Amino acid sequence: MLSSTDPQVNLLRRMVELYSPTGQESEIARFIVQEMQSLGLHSRIDEAGNAIGESGGGDPVILLCGHMDTVPGRLPVRMNGNKLYGRGAVDAKPALAAIISAAGILATDGFPGKLIVVGAVDEEGKSRGVKSLVERSVRADYAIFGEPSGLENITIAYKGSCHLRLKCRTKTGHSSAPWLSRNAVEETLDLWRELQKIHFPEENPESKFYSVTSALTEIHGGGPSSTIPPLCEIHVDFRLPPAVPSKRMLKEVSKVTKAFHLSRPDIEVEVEVEDSCEPYEADRNSVLVRGLSWAVREVRGRPATLLRKTGTGDMNLLGAGLGVPMVTYGAGDSKLDHTDNECIDLEEYLDSVKILEKGLVRMLELHNRRRKRQAA
Numbered sequence: 449m450l451s452s453t454d455p456q457v458n459l460l461r462r463m464v465e466l467y468s469p470t471g472q473e474s475e476i477a478r479f480i481v482q483e484m485q486s487l488g489l490h491s492r493i494d495e496a497g498n499a500i501g502e503s504g505g506g507d508p509v510i511l512l513c514g515h516m517d518t519v520p521g522r523l524p525v526r527m528n529g530n531k532l533y534g535r536g537a538v539d540a541k542p543a544l545a546a547i548i549s550a551a552g553i554l555a556t557d558g559f560p561g562k563l564i565v566v567g568a569v570d571e572e573g574k575s576r577g578v579k580s581l582v583e584r585s586v587r588a589d590y591a592i593f594g595e596p597s598g599l600e601n602i603t604i605a606y607k608g609s610c611h612l613r614l615k616c617r618t619k620t621g622h623s624s625a626p627w628l629s630r631n632a633v634e635e636t637l638d639l640w641r642e643l644q645k646i647h648f649p650e651e652n653p654e655s656k657f658y659s660v661t662s663a664l665t666e667i668h669g670g671g672p673s674s675t676i677p678p679l680c681e682i683h684v685d686f687r688l689p690p691a692v693p694s695k696r697m698l699k700e701v702s703k704v705t706k707a708f709h710l711s712r713p714d715i716e717v718e719v720e721v722e723d724s725c726e727p728y729e730a731d732r733n734s735v736l737v738r739g740l741s742w743a744v745r746e747v748r749g750r751p752a753t754l755l756r757k758t759g760t761g762d763m764n765l766l767g768a769g770l771g772v773p774m775v776t777y778g779a780g781d782s783k784l785d786h787t788d789n790e791c792i793d794l795e796e797y798l799d800s801v802k803i804l805e806k807g808l809v810r811m812l813e814l815h816n817r818r819r820k821r822q823a824a
Contacts (some may be wrong), residue, residue, distance in 0.1 A: 456801055457532075457794055459483060460608040461525070464534040469520040470573040473497060476516045479565045481549065484650030487552025489565060494788075499567035500547070505553040508815055509562045509587055510808065513578070513766065514544030514594030514778075515571030519786045521758055531791045539785040542616045542800070543594030543778025550804035563586065571762055576754035578762045582769030590736045590773050590811065592804070596780030597755060599796045599803070600748050602740050603776035605756040606764050607657065608688035608727030610697050613681065614639065614705075617716040620678035630677040633669040635715055636680035639708050640664060643684065646700045650691035657756045658689045660697070683722070694724040700799055725760055728774070734817055735818060736773040739811030743803040777804070789813045 462736040468476040478497040484491040484501035491501040499516065519534040525534035539737050544567055551565045566584070568577030599605045619630030645661050652658035662684060669680030688697055698721065709717045730737060732754055744752035779800035786789050 454798075456545070456549045460542055460743040460792075460797060461527075461532060463545055464532060464537050464614060465525050467522055467535065468516050468518055470517040470570055473516045473567075476620060477569070480516065480570040481633045484548060484552070486606040487548070488555045489551060489563070489798070494580070497569040498577045498580065499555075499563040501551065501563075501770065503551065503559065503563040505555075505560050507561065507567065508589035508771045508812070510811075511564045511566065511586065511588035511591040511766075511770070512594070513548050513566040513568055513581075513591065513759075513762070514540055514548040515569070515577065515762070516541075516567040517569055517572050517639050518574050521788075523788060523790060524783075528661060528791075530794045532794055532797075533789075533791040535790060537710040537792045538596050538780040539790065540595050540778060540780070542780050542793050542797045543596060546550060546778065546797060546800045546804055547592070547594050549801045550808070552807050554808060559808070559812070561808075568762070575762055575765055580767050583764060586770070588772055589815075590769055591766055591770060591775075592736075592740075593761065593766060593774065593776045594778045595761060595763075595776045596778045596782045596785065597776055598753075598781065599779045599800055600744050600750055601753045601755050601777075602737060602744070603755045603757055603761075603763070604732055605657070605690065605729035605738060606727065606760050606776075607661075607758050608690075608725055608764060609760050610688065610691070610694050610701075610724045611722040612684050612686070612688040612701065613720040613722050615681045615716075615718040618676075618714070618717075619647065623674050623676055626676060630712070632680040632716060634666075634678045636667075636682055639705065639717065640682060640684065640702050642708055643701060646686075646697070646704060648692055648696070651689060655689075656758055657749065658691070660689065660692060661666075661687045663756070663812065671718065687760075688727050690727045693726055698724070724730055725764040726762075726768040728755065728764050728768040730773055730775055731766075735811050735814035736775060739809075739814055740777060740803065740807035742774065742810045743805075743807030745801050746806055747802045 489501035
């Protein structure tokens with residue numbers, strides 16, 4: 449059985465014990481800054497509330513980013529065998545603790561690249577912490593975002609998204625004569641069916657990742673049983689493959705809604721973009737992916753699995769903002785995210801520290817080899 453006196457286990461346990469739902473990250477931020485200072489990193493809290501630690505290295509610059517916040521809901525923190533239970537024990541304090549631990553080891557060993565470690569705020573909210581990094585134009589040549597991909601998995605891609613709110617307004621009437629009035633609920637559903645037909649030549653319809661998918665997530669409309677509904681509002685969620693940036697999707701949405709209104713000019717149609725983010729896919733042959741993949745095999749004795757996820761994450765924002773090779777990596781089963789049974793296998797967590805440490809060293813070797821070939 450692993451001991452909580454192990455420095456890396458103790459770091460993770462103390463982080464899990466610090467309850468840090470979105471908006472309440474200040475205590476854990478101060479703790480992480482102190483820990484990074486003790487590991488030899490120059491640390492501070494930035495204007496957004498992010499905990500930042502930097503090593504004194506030079507080229508290349510590697511951004512290692514995880515998030516400090518969790519969803520609300522306290523859970524008792526306990527050890528059971530080699531498993532640690534508690535809120536954030538999967539999403540995503542093990543990944544952040546592993547990043548901090550690996551950076552501390554590398555800094556102590558004189559790693560020549562510059563490491564920027566970020567414990568970000570608000571990932572479970574509006575991603576204020578990562579957006580602040582992008583707005584301040586943080587510079588990096590490579591980046592790893594800490595989320596539970598699974599110990600032997602490396603996430604190289606996320607789909608993009610467009611969240612829309614649509615309204616249709618019609619003149620009302622009596623439900624005993626439905627042929628005299630347009631029904632806002634029915635018309636809105638007709639519009640939704642037209643929007644679902646939006647697709648692009650670059651898609652692969654056989655792939656859930658490389659195709660546009662859509663979901664109707666909320667609907668409001670109707671009233672007294674004797675009245676034809678004059679207003680209906682729906683919320684829809686489009687998920688976008690790498691070949692379809694959000695602007696292109698929104699342009700098609702605009703075309704469809706304008707055509708719908710022209711065909712039924714007595715219906716008012718309103719579209720609002722509630723949120724959007726760009727798809728991101730890393731080059732599987734980048735030195736970052738190759739370095740981490742090598743480390744997974746070295747530590748675990750099995751090849752790494754490269755994942756393309758249909759969800760979105762802060763890697764989308766960083767990928768679009770930085771335009772550098774980036775992956776998401778971390779121990780843990782993402783199926784336990786946000787559940788009352790969040791737990792992490794501590795042996796896997798410790799192996800993830802080794803994989804990050806060895807993977808970054810290997811990546812640096814590959815990076816330097818490539819630069820020598822380019823200079824030759």
